[in-house]
Amino acid sequence: MQFLKKITVLVLFFTVFNSFSQEYFFKDKNPFNPKIPSPEEFLGYAIGEQHTRHDQIVSYLYKLAEISDRAEIEVYGQTHERRKLVILRVSTPENLSNLEDIKKQHLQFVDPAITPKNYDDVPIFIQLAYNVHGNEPSGSEAALLTAYTLVASNSSEIQNYLNNSVVFIDPTINPDGRDRHTQWANQYKAISLVSDNADAEHNEMWPRGRTNHYWFDLNRDWLLAVNPESEGKLKWYHDWYPNVVTDFHEMGTNSNFFFEPMKAIGSKDPIMPKENYEDLNNLFAPYFAKTMDEIGSLYFTKEAFDGTYPGYGSSYPDLQGALALLFEQASSRGHLQDTDYGTISFGFTIRNQYRSSIATVKAAVENKAVLRKYQQDFFKSAVTKKTASGFVGYEFGDDHDQNRNKAFVDFLMKHKIKVYEKGAKFYVPLKQQQHRMVQTMFETYSQYTDSVFYDASAWSVSNFYNMKSKGLKSARLGKQITAATKLINNPIVIKSDYAYILDWDDYNAPAALHYMQKRGLKASAAFKKFSANTTNGTKDFNYGTVMIPVSKQQKPSEAVYEIIRQAQQKFRVPMYATNTGFSIKGIDLGSNNFRKIKEVKAAMFIGNGVSSYEAGEVWHLLDTRVEMPITKLQLHNFNRISLDKYTTLVMVSGNYGQLDSIQRKKIKDWTSRGNTLITIGSASKWLISKKLVKESLTKKPKDKNILDKSVNR
Ligand SMILES: [Zn+2]
Numbered sequence: 001m002q003f004l005k006k007i008t009v010l011v012l013f014f015t016v017f018n019s020f021s022q023e024y025f026f027k028d029k030n031p032f033n034p035k036i037p038s039p040e041e042f043l044g045y046a047i048g049e050q051h052t053r054h055d056q057i058v059s060y061l062y063k064l065a066e067i068s069d070r071a072e073i074e075v076y077g078q079t080h081e082r083r084k085l086v087i088l089r090v091s092t093p094e095n096l097s098n099l100e101d102i103k104k105q106h107l108q109f110v111d112p113a114i115t116p117k118n119y120d121d122v123p124i125f126i127q128l129a130y131n132v133h134g135n136e137p138s139g140s141e142a143a144l145l146t147a148y149t150l151v152a153s154n155s156s157e158i159q160n161y162l163n164n165s166v167v168f169i170d171p172t173i174n175p176d177g178r179d180r181h182t183q184w185a186n187q188y189k190a191i192s193l194v195s196d197n198a199d200a201e202h203n204e205m206w207p208r209g210r211t212n213h214y215w216f217d218l219n220r221d222w223l224l225a226v227n228p229e230s231e232g233k234l235k236w237y238h239d240w241y242p243n244v245v246t247d248f249h250e251m252g253t254n255s256n257f258f259f260e261p262m263k264a265i266g267s268k269d270p271i272m273p274k275e276n277y278e279d280l281n282n283l284f285a286p287y288f289a290k291t292m293d294e295i296g297s298l299y300f301t302k303e304a305f306d307g308t309y310p311g312y313g314s315s316y317p318d319l320q321g322a323l324a325l326l327f328e329q330a331s332s333r334g335h336l337q338d339t340d341y342g343t344i345s346f347g348f349t350i351r352n353q354y355r356s357s358i359a360t361v362k363a364a365v366e367n368k369a370v371l372r373k374y375q376q377d378f379f380k381s382a383v384t385k386k387t388a389s390g391f392v393g394y395e396f397g398d399d400h401d402q403n404r405n406k407a408f409v410d411f412l413m414k415h416k417i418k419v420y421e422k423g424a425k426f427y428v429p430l431k432q433q434q435h436r437m438v439q440t441m442f443e444t445y446s447q448y449t450d451s452v453f454y455d456a457s458a459w460s461v462s463n464f465y466n467m468k469s470k471g472l473k474s475a476r477l478g479k480q481i482t483a484a485t486k487l488i489n490n491p492i493v494i495k496s497d498y499a500y501i502l503d504w505d506d507y508n509a510p511a512a513l514h515y516m517q518k519r520g521l522k523a524s525a526a527f528k529k530f531s532a533n534t535t536n537g538t539k540d541f542n543y544g545t546v547m548i549p550v551s552k553q554q555k556p557s558e559a560v561y562e563i564i565r566q567a568q569q570k571f572r573v574p575m576y577a578t579n580t581g582f583s584i585k586g587i588d589l590g591s592n593n594f595r596k597i598k599e600v601k602a603a604m605f606i607g608n609g610v611s612s613y614e615a616g617e618v619w620h621l622l623d624t625r626v627e628m629p630i631t632k633l634q635l636h637n638f639n640r641i642s643l644d645k646y647t648t649l650v651m652v653s654g655n656y657g658q659l660d661s662i663q664r665k666k667i668k669d670w671t672s673r674g675n676t677l678i679t680i681g682s683a684s685k686w687l688i689s690k691k692l693v694k695e696s697l698t699k700k701p702k703d704k705n706i707l708d709k710s711v712n713r
Helices: 003-017 023-030 040-042 053-067 093-097 098-112 139-151 156-166 173-190 218-224 228-240 276-295 344-365 369-382 402-414 437-442 509-519 557-571 610-626 635-640 659-672 682-689
Strands: 071-078 082-091 126-131 165-170 244-251 257-259 323-330 335-341 342-345 391-394 420-421 426-427 469-472 500-503 525-526 529-533 537-541 546-549 577-579 595-596 602-606 631-636 648-651 676-678
Touching: 023 139, 023 344, 040 053, 040 139, 053 071, 053 139, 053 173, 071 228, 082 139, 082 228, 126 344, 126 369, 139 156, 139 165, 139 244, 139 344, 139 682, 156 344, 165 344, 218 228, 228 402, 244 344, 257 276, 257 595, 276 323, 276 344, 276 369, 323 344, 344 369, 391 437, 402 426, 420 537, 426 437, 500 509, 509 546, 509 557, 509 610, 525 635, 529 577, 557 577, 602 610, 602 635, 602 682, 610 631, 631 635, 631 659, 635 659, 648 682, 659 676, 676 682
Parallel strands: 126 165, 126 244, 244 323, 602 631, 602 648, 648 676
Antiparallel strands: 071 082, 082 165, 257 323, 335 342, 391 426, 391 469, 420 426, 500 546, 500 577, 525 546, 525 595, 529 537
């Protein structure tokens, strides 16, 4: 026992004198409620000593919600890897018990139809969100400290913040990516910390932790909303419309700290009101400057980063009448790393993020009325503002692809854009609460004020969906589309003993084809157009139309029909039965211009040197949209792998210089046996330069205006 006591004393001694002791973070927030465990007490280590796993973060917030009447927790989604996405609401017990009523009052300020004036009476809504890039980990650790401070501090300062605000803490926007990095950093951490930049702890392996499960950058996905993380977030967002939203990042190890205002020219989103990035940012910046000055921490503003693309965590809220704030902290990427000025520790990075979190709450509370009035004006102008184009709205719709129409309409509705029927097409008026999101979806730009071009400097969502649209100068509103509106009206395919025809123009046709092939059906593709007599009348069919001849299947016609019926039901595709092979126009169904479609067995190179973004897109597309498995071949294993199992190999952009002449020959021989190689981006360039294919690259005109590279955020 004596020995054990000694150890305890030693451990305590160590904790007290460790640089990340509790005092290091929040000595000016005393006194704390002793009944509430600090993150350190809960986790068993001081914040900054270890990277905290997402499940531990969630457990701690649950604990706070369980034992304190200042906190409530909600689950707003689940990641691809089934990690919980949570938000902790923190305020006074009185505010929380009246939250429904407070929310109702708050939402009156986003309704353009009414004009409440009690700007100062309603607590301000602040969303503190962290760690969208998984390997920028200081944010989530700061979230724990912030949650603890707001829940447990009994200082008059914190009490005042809670009286005047409801704080929504989203500790980890990207838990899947965060845990990849957490696992990495912790597993390479040594007792004697290694600050050498070359150490494995500071250099993650492919695909690294920045992105989510399918290697998407979630800090681009607020607009596209492809992933469950963003879908949950958007749903939450349009339920609450916070006034201030934070987005905590990390940048290069040798930098210091960044807070807004951003670079003036770069942030000129033509859609965003100027007051946002001029007045509001200038109102908040002194708070951040002060809190950094107090601890002697260096920072910069105005020189870098842009808010042009509306799908960043620090720009989407700007298009919802909020003030979104970007923070960038120099990364310790690991627990301690060498810099030009000595070392940077994980704890130091966390402290800057933590102090900025508290300063955000302070600034929001002290400018409550300004922020509320701003949000009200923002939404009021949505219904009064005229656009430079002179359009009153946009018409869109594809004549042949109901699934794509539905996907686009569903997408617009995720952003609370109102969509109306317009004959066989759709119509979106500009005069609506989400006026600026309508502009975001349909307007295109060809001119930029900044010379720096970034991966997200240009976007056009209607084009992204390959959705033709046109601006209208006048229009009458049809019936509004709701979740209940039936957008897909393909007739149910009836049984045939002759053949079935699948229209290839539909977005889901590849998925339906794969589904049928997997269940043993043989299909052919049309190499010429034709018009057939179907059981639904005469239909015109395009190149690529899929035909399933019943007599060629090794199955009774009832079994064939069952698969056809299921495929149509699952993917809602236009599929027709016919009882004759004699076409009204063009090729007949027995023509040699119908060719057997091989079943695809797909593979793709991944690993060091390969663009994880592009690889992730291909994987996500096949896996979630086509429901087709794709084998992810690690480049370093290629020597041991035979390609004979695959019919299709995908090579996305990457550095394939690592493939030697024997490996290149392996790809070439496999291709010459009739298999398909798909290359994207720089992989095509590589293919041409290594003479695996006889093609040449077009020359890119030189652009004299490109001056420097933007900073990756
Ligand atoms: Zn980042």
